Amino acid sequence: MAIREVTVFGGSGFVGRSVVRAFARAGARVRVAARRLAFVEATRTAGEVGQVVPVIANLRMPDSVRRAAEGSQVVVNAAGIPFQRLRQRYEAVHVAGAAAIAEAARAGGAERVIHISGLGADDRESRNPFIRSKVGAEGAIVAGFPRATILRPSVVFGPDDAMFNRMARIATTAPFLPLVGDGRARVQPIFVGDLAAAVVAAATRPETAGMVFELGGPRVFTYREIAALVLRQIGRDKPVIGVPAALMTIGGWLAEFLPVPPITADQVGLLTQDNVVRAGVPGLAELGVAPTSVEAILPTYLDRFRAGGRYNREAPI
Numbered sequence: 001m002a003i004r005e006v007t008v009f010g011g012s013g014f015v016g017r018s019v020v021r022a023f024a025r026a027g028a029r030v031r032v033a034a035r036r037l038a039f040v041e042a043t044r045t046a047g048e049v050g051q052v053v054p055v056i057a058n059l060r061m062p063d064s065v066r067r068a069a070e071g072s073q074v075v076v077n078a079a080g081i082p083f084q085r086l087r088q089r090y091e092a093v094h095v096a097g098a099a100a101i102a103e104a105a106r107a108g109g110a111e112r113v114i115h116i117s118g119l120g121a122d123d124r125e126s127r128n129p130f131i132r133s134k135v136g137a138e139g140a141i142v143a144g145f146p147r148a149t150i151l152r153p154s155v156v157f158g159p160d161d162a163m164f165n166r167m168a169r170i171a172t173t174a175p176f177l178p179l180v181g182d183g184r185a186r187v188q189p190i191f192v193g194d195l196a197a198a199v200v201a202a203a204t205r206p207e208t209a210g211m212v213f214e215l216g217g218p219r220v221f222t223y224r225e226i227a228a229l230v231l232r233q234i235g236r237d238k239p240v241i242g243v244p245a246a247l248m249t250i251g252g253w254l255a256e257f258l259p260v261p262p263i264t265a266d267q268v269g270l271l272t273q274d275n276v277v278r279a280g281v282p283g284l285a286e287l288g289v290a291p292t293s294v295e296a297i298l299p300t301y302l303d304r305f306r307a308g309g310r311y312n313r314e315a316p317i
Ligand SMILES: NC(=O)c1ccc[n+]([C@@H]2O[C@H](COP(=O)([O-])OP(=O)(O)OC[C@H]3O[C@@H](n4cnc5c(N)ncnc54)[C@H](OP(=O)(O)O)[C@@H]3O)[C@@H](O)[C@H]2O)c1
Pocket: 009, 010, 011, 012, 013, 014, 015, 016, 033, 034, 035, 036, 039, 057, 058, 059, 060, 078, 079, 080, 081, 082, 088, 093, 116, 117, 118, 119, 153, 154, 155, 156, 157, 162
């Protein structure tokens, strides 16, 4: 299916910006729905003049969501919050926001809805408030738009990502690199460009309607292996020290008083669990996307954390 017009909610975010670029490259007109236009500026140059258009929308205001989605053939939900602050609650943004998007897509005549969720969002028994809201969001999307396609990525990496940049930043300043627990939980990082390609592929393939995909990169790592990889990449030799999860949870609670908490108690909970795709669930391959390795991409953005700067490495010739 050729896509003419798409609305990307969360188009100003890390994942959303890549999704906007991928749709623009595919020739679609893209409405970037965001709360603040200033944050959309970076995506305006993703297409021809007038191809990428910002629209103001707040998931907590269903009327604005309806206006942003009206007449779009494809509606993507790439919005979310990593922690709760003031009116930005998991229930309001993830669950009620997903319901508003599904309803707006249906009312606006959309053919496809692509909902970016996360691995673990099928765990109805989870006591983690973040995961519970992701479960609720999937339910709300399907209730309002049963033919929605759900994509559940593992941790996403790429320039401006949260996890790899944060680890590298800590490694440049702290005497050691802390890990949650023993660091043996597993993760399968997916490149943000591959996730964006998966969104476009799902949107263009009608047979993916109503399906759930679990998306991960080509390799499974433990968090301890990820820490070693980051240290190697930035050329720093620091001890990697496991901090008991209970202690990190207390740190996460305290950090939630900061304007932008570096970690929250909910995130500590996530870092103690495996975050890998399950065998037998459709994934990148079924969407025709070849996964990119972490090793191929990390040097393009972590080099700035190298001791002595980006160019402090042996010349290849
Ligand atoms: N990054 C990962 O490793 C990862 C892994 C698995 C799943 N995911 C999921 O992928 C989605 C995107 O993640 P991300 O890393 O791109 O997050 P991000 O960089 O924080 O972007 C989140 C986006 O959501 C928007 N948003 C938040 N509250 C909103 C509201 N009330 N109304 C409208 N827009 C709102 C933000 O816009 P404002 O600037 O206006 O706040 C921003 O554009 C999330 O659902 C996340 O859970 C991410």
